Structures are given as structure tokens and as C-alpha cells.
Amino acid sequence: MNGAxxxxxxxxxxxxxxxxxxxxxxxxxxxxxxPVCEKLREPLSKLTGVGGFRSLLSRALAxxxxxxxxxxALHIKADGSLEGLEKLEMKSEPRDxxxxxxxxxxxxxxxxxxxxxxALTAGxxxxxxxxxxxxxx
Amino acid sequence: xxxxxxxxxKPSKKVASPHKxxxxxxxxxxxxxxxxxxxxLPEFSFNIVAGAPGCGKTTLAHQxxxxxxxxxxxxxxxxxxxxxxxxxxxxxxxxxxFDPAKLGKAIRFINLSDAVLGKDLSGIxxxxxxxxxxxxxxxxxxxxxxxxxxxxxxxxxEMELQTFIQNLALFLASWHATTFLIGEYTDxxxxxxxxxxxxxxxxxxxxxxxxxxxxxxxxxxxxRGQGSVPGLHTIRITGDxxxxxxxxxxxVGKKLNSNRRRLLSIGMPELDKxxxxxxxxxxxxxxxxxxxxxxxxxxxxxxxxxxxxxxxxIAAIFEERPEGYTARAASFGLDLSTxxxxxxxEMIYLRPLDLSVDETMQEILDAVKRLNAKRLxxxxxxxxxxxxxxxxxxxxxxxxxxxxxxLTGAGVTILTTVEIEDNFTSMQFSHYAISFLTDDIIRLxxxxxxxxxxxxxxxxxxxxxxxxxxIREYIIxxxxxxxxxxxxxxxxxxxxxxxxxxxxxxxxxPEPKAKSVEx
Numbered sequence: 001m002n003g004a005x006x007x008x009x010x011x012x013x014x015x016x017x018x019x020x021x022x023x024x025x026x027x028x029x030x031x032x033x034x035p036v037c038e039k040l041r042e043p044l045s046k047l048t049g050v051g052g053f054r055s056l057l058s059r060a061l062a063x064x065x066x067x068x069x070x071x072x073a074l075h076i077k078a079d080g081s082l083e084g085l086e087k088l089e090m091k092s093e094p095r096d097x098x099x100x101x102x103x104x105x106x107x108x109x110x111x112x113x114x115x116x117x118x119a120l121t122a123g124x125x126x127x128x129x130x131x132x133x134x135x136x137x
Numbered sequence: 138x139x140x141x142x143x144x145x146x147k148p149s150k151k152v153a154s155p156h157k158x159x160x161x162x163x164x165x166x167x168x169x170x171x172x173x174x175x176x177x178l179p180e181f182s183f184n185i186v187a188g189a190p191g192c193g194k195t196t197l198a199h200q201x202x203x204x205x206x207x208x209x210x211x212x213x214x215x216x217x218x219x220x221x222x223x224x225x226x227x228x229x230x231x232x233x234x235f236d237p238a239k240l241g242k243a244i245r246f247i248n249l250s251d252a253v254l255g256k257d258l259s260g261i262x263x264x265x266x267x268x269x270x271x272x273x274x275x276x277x278x279x280x281x282x283x284x285x286x287x288x289x290x291x292x293x294x295e296m297e298l299q300t301f302i303q304n305l306a307l308f309l310a311s312w313h314a315t316t317f318l319i320g321e322y323t324d325x326x327x328x329x330x331x332x333x334x335x336x337x338x339x340x341x342x343x344x345x346x347x348x349x350x351x352x353x354x355x356x357x358x359x360x361r362g363q364g365s366v367p368g369l370h371t372i373r374i375t376g377d378x379x380x381x382x383x384x385x386x387x388x389v390g391k392k393l394n395s396n397r398r399r400l401l402s403i404g405m406p407e408l409d410k411x412x413x414x415x416x417x418x419x420x421x422x423x424x425x426x427x428x429x430x431x432x433x434x435x436x437x438x439x440x441x442x443x444x445x446x447x448x449x450x451i452a453a454i455f456e457e458r459p460e461g462y463t464a465r466a467a468s469f470g471l472d473l474s475t476x477x478x479x480x481x482x483e484m485i486y487l488r489p490l491d492l493s494v495d496e497t498m499q500e501i502l503d504a505v506k507r508l509n510a511k512r513l514x515x516x517x518x519x520x521x522x523x524x525x526x527x528x529x530x531x532x533x534x535x536x537x538x539x540x541x542x543x544l545t546g547a548g549v550t551i552l553t554t555v556e557i558e559d560n561f562t563s564m565q566f567s568h569y570a571i572s573f574l575t576d577d578i579i580r581l582x583x584x585x586x587x588x589x590x591x592x593x594x595x596x597x598x599x600x601x602x603x604x605x606x607x608i609r610e611y612i613i614x615x616x617x618x619x620x621x622x623x624x625x626x627x628x629x630x631x632x633x634x635x636x637x638x639x640x641x642x643x644x645x646x647p648e649p650k651a652k653s654v655e656x
Contacts, residue, residue: 047223052250
């Protein structure tokens with residue numbers, strides 16, 4: 001079941017841009033790999049437990065790997081963070097890496113929407129990114 | 138004026154006694170439960186919600202938190218290795234009380250599974266302490282606490298668990314939190330469980346299958362600081378969540394002033410006369426008779442007469458659908474459609490086969506309040522009993538007693554029908570031996586006279602006054618039921634259904650006899 005609709009992907013793209021704009025001064029390098037995934041990790045782990053978050057992320061990774069094959073090379077660590085991006089970054093264009101995150105985030109949000117519905121998912125995102133407007137997906 | 142003296146002979150000084158602590162109560166958000174608890178949930182209390190799976194424990198906890206959580210007084214809901222939070226939210230949002238806007242700021246879900254898996258009880262307490270200190274919640278829920286309690290290990294299990302619970306209760310009370318520990322427990326576990334000893338409140342939920350019906354019940358086993366209603370109370374889970382029906386529902390209420398009670402017309406002048414002018418307001422009347430004797434017609438006439446006089450009415454029907462009931466009334470020229478449209482009459486049709494009397498009573502009491510109804514028809518007791526879950530049928534008489542007391546106490550005049558089989562040796566009033574519950578009894582029955590199965594009625598009892606002792610023949614025509622003619626004096630033993638002629642027949646038969654066929 002692929003929950004990453006074009007609308008969700010578009011939303012994920014906006015979310016990445018919003019996060020980048022509010023997180024660091026323009027032009028500086030992002031200190032984290034897949035920063036939106038990383039930001040989702042803590043609140044989602046609090047809600048579902050680390051195990052719960054890892055389950056969701058592994059499913060999202062599997063689904064997004066069907067679209068962007070290099071994502072299959074990523075692994076989820078015990079704490080729910082991603083590993084393996086550093087190696088990929090050396091081989092890939094930053095634009096491709098960013099698109100990979102868009103697809104992964106869209107799949108992750110798609111799973112949340114499937115489980116708890118758009119209203120609760122939007123509420124959850126609002127708590128993490130309170131300045132993000134238009135949480136319509 | 139004489140001064141009050143002490144034993145020493147000196148006048149006593151009035152010493153102001155210190156005020157008792159006032160225990161504030163929180164609403165449960167569960168209809169009927171606040172009354173059962175004696176007003177609501179005691180603030181800062183430490184409670185256990187226990188029961189087998191599927192009883193509604195989590196739903197109850199959710200109703201409580203959604204009724205109380207605000208951004209200023211948030212709720213912390215710890216989930217522990219039980220129902221995953223995502224699934225819990227998925228299902229709970231289907232209930233009408235679920236407000237998604239409260240999640241995040243007012244209600245915070247925190248998964249404790251990792252702490253439970255990785256730490257001992259003191260580590261778990263530390264984790265809870267950290268979150269409580271950070272949020273300063275007004276309500277804390279641990280779901281399921283049973284899983285946390287299993288963490289107690291080693292030789293000193295009981296002491297370790299007791300200490301943990303004691304510390305948790307003390308800490309949460311100190312932080313002004315009202316606490317609910319949710320757990321799947323069986324009756325046998327209640328005795329020696331340290332959590333149950335420490336708890337201020339113990340809510341026990343059960344779910345029993347009786348034949349094909351499921352009956353859910355709630356018992357407040359203990360509740361410190363206030364008087365709750367003892368016993369088992371029926372609960373039902375619907376799209377609005379839990380609803381509780383106190384087993385004393387309706388017993389406390391206003392009573393009619395007996396000096397100011399009117400006589401209500403039943404809509405049949407002759408029957409009114411037989412009843413000494415009509416039914417005394419607030420009475421419970423039982424109309425008993427076999428099938429086809431016109432019990433429902435009489436009940437409908439009672440209702441329509443009230444409507445004609447501007448009195449709202451309710452018909453709780455169990456054997457026929459409202460459309461059919463209305464159509465049948467129309468065939469007698471009795472209009473039930475218009476008053477239903479104008480809100481003067483409400484038909485309550487209940488037939489789910491697992492009802493409790495309390496639910497029915499609540500439904501009727503709500504309708505009485507809505508319409509300010511003066512007249513109620515329950516048609517019929519047999520259908521009512523059939524609609525109940527088997528377990529409730531055992532308590533039917535007791536439940537009826539409460540229901541009738543509640544409704545007549547609210548000023549409603551009740552006419553109840555009951556079908557009984559005629560036998561031709563005696564005359565019974567009801568299968569249920571409930572005549573002690575009714576103020577007045579009207580008995581309808583068939584009698585065989587001159588080759589016709591005719592109908593007679595008699596007023597058996599009227600608690601409020603004198604009544605006619607006559608046995609009167611009646612017919613049902615296109616205008617409904619009509620009591621006809623004077624009493625039969627030329628027959629004896631009419632009550633057996635097989636009367637003996639003791640005099641000359643002076644009257645024509647009320648309805649034409651079939652003509653004899655010429656040879």
C-alpha cells in the first residue's frame with residue numbers, strides 16, 4: 001500500500017523547505033542527515049515508543065525504496081535514527097538526496113494518515129513545526 | 138435568654154471548629170457516572186480502573202481525560218506495552234467525545250514501553266517523575282499498569298511493588314494529579330494486590346455473555362471520601378462512549394403533591410365513570426387482557442385524549458413499529474401522526490434484545506423531560522421483557538418497581554398493557570405478579586354469550602378511590618373502544634368466561650349475529 005500521494009509528496013517538499021528555512025541560516029550546510037525525519041523521530045518515539053517509530057520508519061523506507069532504489073541502502077539504528085547516508089552523499093547529488101527525503105517523509109506521513117487520520121497527523125506536525133501553515137494533505 | 142453552661146458551671150464559649158477539607162470533584166464525561174460516584178471524581182485521588190479485555194477501560198479513561206484536559210491543566214497518558222498508541226488513537230477518535238484539537242497540548246501521550254523493558258521499577262518511577270515535573274499535569278493515566286507491575290522481580294516482589302505504588306501515589310498526589318491506573322485483572326487478583334490497597338478508588342468493569350446477549354456492568358468497589366452508589370450498574374458503549382445507568386436511577390426525584398392531583402380522562406366517558414371520574418394523575422394503570430381485546434386501542438385512546446387536552450405523551454412500544462402503531466390508531470380515527478410532527482408525542486421503539494430496564498428508563502425519562510410529558514403508555518410488558526437481555530429478565534419485577542416509581546414520581550401517569558392468556562376457570566391479572574406495583578387495574582376478557590365471543594371489562598382495583606364493580610360489555614369499532622350498555626344482570630360467573638344465564642335476555646347483542654342459513 002503506497003500512501004505517498006502526489007499531494008503528500010508536495011507537502012513533504014514544502015515541509016523540508018520550511019524546516020530548512022527555520023532551522024538554520026540560509027546557505028549553511030545542514031548539520032543532520034534527513035533533518036525532517038530526525039525531527040519526527042523524538043515526538044513519534046515518545047508517542048509510539050522507539051520500537052513503534054522504528055517499525056513505521058522501516059515500512060516507510062521499504063515503500064520509498066520501491067521508488068528510489070538507493071534508499072534501500074539505508075539502515076535504521078536502535079534509537080530510530082538513519083545510518084548510511086554519509087556514504088551515499090559522496091556518490092549522489094544533493095538534489096537527489098533531498099528528493100529521497102521527500103519520498104521517505106511522504107511515505108512516513110502517509111502511514112500516519114492511514115493509522116490516525118489527517119487531523120491527528122496535522123496536529124502532530126503542528127506541534128513540531130508550529131509556524132508551518134497550510135497543513136493540508 | 139438562658140446561657141448554655143459547661144460542666145464546670147461557666148458559660149461555654151463558641152469555638153469555631155476548623156473547616157473540613159473540601160474535596161473538589163472532576164466530571165467523568167460519562168453520562169450517569171457522576172451520579173453513581175456521588176458527584177464526580179475526587180480530585181487528586183489515586184484510582185484503578187480494572188476489568189477483563191473489552192470491558193471499556195480505555196474508553197472510560199479517554200472520556201475522563203477529554204472531559205477535563207486543557208492546555209493549562211494537561212493530561213499525561215502513559216501507554217505501556219499494551220494497545221499501541223497509534224492504534225488507540227485510530228480507534229478512540231471514532232467516539233464523539235474525542236477532540237483532536239486537544240492532542241498535543243492538552244493531552245500528551247507518552248510511550249513508557251522502552252522504560253519498562255529497560256529499567257526496574259525505580260527507573261520507571263524516575264521516568265514518570267521526569268515527565269510529570271515537566272508538564273505539571275492535572276490527570277495522569279497509566280495504561281496498562283498491569284504491565285508495569287509485572288516488572289517487580291526477585292524475592293522481594295511484593296515489597297518492591299508496594300513501595301513503587303506507594304511512592305507513585307504519593308508523588309502524583311503531591312503534584313496535584315488525579316491518577317488512573319488501567320489494568321486487566323480478574324476478581325481473584327483483587328484480594329492481595331498492593332495496588333488495590335493503596336488506591337482511593339476502584340472501578341471494576343465486567344462483561345458477561347448471557348445466552349446470546351452481552352451485558353456490561355460497572356461496580357465502584359471503593360471510593361474514599363464520598364458516598365458512591367453501591368451495587369452493579371449497567372453500562373453501554375455506543376458511538377458516544379460509555380453511558381452508565383445507576384441501579385437507583387429515578388428513585389430520587391420530585392414527588393407529586395398528592396393533594397393537587399387531577400383526574401385524567403381515559404377518553405371513554407363510560408370507563409371514566411367506572412373509574413370514579415378518571416385516572417388519578419401520577420397513577421400507574423395496568424390494562425390486562427388476552428390478544429385482540431383492545432389493550433393497545435385503549436392505550437392509544439388514553440394518549441390521544443391527553444393530546445386533545447394539550448398534554449404531551451410518550452408511547453414506549455415493543456411489539457409493533459411506530460409506523461404500524463400509528464397506522465392502526467388511524468384506522469380507529471385516532472391521530473398519532475400530527476402530534477408526532479408537532480413534538481407533542483414521541484414514540485420510543487426499543488427492540489435490541491439486550492436492553493436493561495435502566496436504559497429503557499433513561500430513554501423514557503429523557504423523553505419525559507424533553508416533552509414535559511404527562512402521559513406514558515408502555516405497550517406491552519411482555520414485549521418489554523422480551524427486549525431485555527436474559528440476565529435482566531430475572532430482575533424484571535424489581536426493575537419495574539424502580540421504573541414505575543421513577544416515572545410516577547416525575548408526575549407522569551402511566552398506562553401499561555400486559556397480555557395474558559384467558560383460561561376459562563379463573564381470571565388472572567398478569568403473569569408477573571406485579572399488581573402491587575400498579576395503582577389501578579383494568580381487566581379485559583372474552584366471554585362466551587349466546588354463541589358469540591364477546592368482550593367485557595372490569596375495574597379490578599383503584600388505589601386512589603372508589604370505582605364501579607360492574608362488569609361491562611364493550612365493543613371495538615371504527616371509532617375505537619366503546620363501553621356499551623349497563624352491566625349484564627342476567628348472567629352469573631362472567632369472570633370465568635363461561636357465564637350462566639340466570640335471567641331473561643332483555644338486550645340485543647351489541648354486534649349483529651350471523652344470520653341462520655335457510656335450509
